[in-house]
Amino acid sequence: MSGTERAERKRGLPPVRMVGAPWGVWDVVSKDIRTTGVALAATTLGRWAEDRPVEPRVRTLLGRDLPRYTAMEDGVVRERFAASRVLLRCVVAAAIGVPPGGVDIGYHLSGRPYARGYDQVDISLSHTGDIILVGVTSRGRIGVDVEPAGRAAEVAELDRHICTPPELAAVNEGPAEERPARLLRIWMLKEAYSKALGQGLRFSFTEFGFAPAPPRGSRGAVRGDTVAAGPGAAVLCGRDGAPVDASAWRFHSLDLEGGMLAAVALQYLPTGSSEDIRGGTVVNRATARAIWGTRAG
Template sequence: MRNRFAASRILLKYAAGEALQVPPDSVELGYRTTGRPYLRGNDALDISLSHTDGLLLVGLTTRGFVGVDVEDARREFYEAGLARHWCTPAELAWVDALPPARRDPELVRLWTLKEAYTKALGLGMQLRFTDFGFRLDRDPVSVYGVEGQDPGGPGGQLPHGPTGEDGWSFATFPAGADHTLSVAVYDAGFGRTEDTAVHTMLETTIVDAVALVLGEEEQGSGADDAW
């Protein structure tokens, strides 16, 4: 477990370093109170991390917020009755109506989507999985709250964005034959950032304006300036 934790952080540093075009060892990771990682000194790139036996997964976005999760595709939820602890009644009814061979794969998909969504929200396990659900029989996949619960969790739903009806987009992919991964992305509406390099991320007009102001302040400072 310790080796996996260290390897996942190294991978995250290399991925972020590649996106920002800086050495990996210069990337400094911080952690929210929920354990969610973030990049210190850089809020233009959102990150997410997941790992399971034999696979590490990193998610990066400049659009807003991202959450990723990966799970063993062979997990058996249905017969053990585990899904009732984290599925909504509507999700359970939908799974019950599926052919037996599809039940566990769809439950794995639901689990990874819920993990990815709560990671993107930055809430982790603070948002109960039974307080929101996914409609997998729709295209695109959508999320909903149940019994008056807001799918955005404590603190209220995130504002609407341009992707989908509420700014959220979800996707699930196979990772080889043994793993399933899901991604949740919230588009904050600022558009796509093509250039994420640290040294060119600031707009030149802003840099010029700041330099001009600083220059004027330096020229205007007198000998009696306390600074």
Template sequence: MTRPVPVIVHLVSGPDGPWDPVRRDFARTGAALVHGSTAQWQQQDGESLRGLLGRDFDRERRSGPGGAQFVATRLMVKHLVARLLGTPPGTVELGQALTGRLYVRGCDQIDLSLSHTGDVMLAGITSLGRIGVDVEPADRPLSGSGVERQMSTAPELAEVADLPEPARNDRLVRRWTLKEAYTKALGLGLAYPFNGFGFDLDAEPPRLLTAAGSPLPGRSWSFRTLSVGPSHVGALALHDRGFAGANEVDLSTSLDPRALLAVRRALRPHPA
């Protein structure tokens, strides 16, 4: 039987969540999706911010005008990870790979993906394998912009040409988010040419296609297009390696022994 895939993007307005629906999704499917606004998440005082950001605190100071967005994305992801691992957010250390992908230091049993546009942030987490997410304004103008040929296979171009506006632009935005989510999950991002593979958006759920339009075999990948708030479109690409169950992310089973020891030491009360 195919494992269920999360289809709801939960709004978390700040550290208080709400997180219960997120935990339920993660327990049921092995993955969860949240979104929030940078304006709400960046409202932290300097002292608590230093404790929450850890080694990222100095980087935030060097980020200039982009510092507020950097803070908001890191805080939302840290709280998401902490709520699912059962640990304080200040003990969660995020790293960034050369490709830009975030990961949790010392915890290779979960995978993360983050996307943001304007004030909207979307984050995905899974214990199953690889995850990629993307979010775009639903009215992002792609039709007639010249992007169609860069992002579409020949069959996709023919399909879109037969559509009226605004259906044409809607189809392009949905397809773009899926392609970006998929290449993020692969760890390649925009380095993977978007016209080298396709998506059948009329299938439920969407199906991955070759550049010629043929379905690709295999059922380890799941794809979804999603509503993110009232005005944005999101996409999820999820790869299930078929290993352990969805719940194997307890702190004691997720962290390597040295990292676990360090976290436990950090959590011990200091002598007066």
């Protein structure tokens, strides 16, 4: 069985691993990505505060993000920055089996982070209030979003700015008490997908929509239905509400602990992905020897 077939068969999501960076469950993260092609890890500022390494270690773990950290004023924003970047580096390091010091978090011009040079993985970062969520995949692109369930009422007020007309109609026809929660899920799925594409909020949310994924074995989404208030899978739709051909993509709404919600957008590219994603085997030794002989090293 080829790697591609394995990836096709196993499109389940591993659980979100709660970690206290930088001493987390790295062997589990490593196993998650090996078996599913995806790893998800989260921390809270509370856990970070408890587990926070000594300052010089934090500075080392920030790598090239250190100047930004140093330029920030003391406070929660700075702590969140430190915690998120340390978590990101540790998760990538665990996924590709190198020390965190070997990982350099670069930023695309859109602001999207990536593991510079290690393009066998794609990463996404989301934080809100107290919680930080990191996603990493070896299958294609990934986008994650995390929000407190309590934000639903606030997000619901933006309904016309975050929904396509069919989505809005479906939400309005649903149970009134679920309306805010459904709108929040829609918003988060769009955030996750936009982040996977690298566009953040520049990608207009009224141009594409989501519908609940059809139950296993049935074909096609139910038109006019809206994503559930609870966790579950979703499919991508156009502005007109019809599902679009996005067979490489999977979308998930998740519940995390402490009243936190998450959304994950995942792309499974059949081409180009490698079974071996270890950082230490990127350079092919036989070719390097043939090119550089004894001059290298």
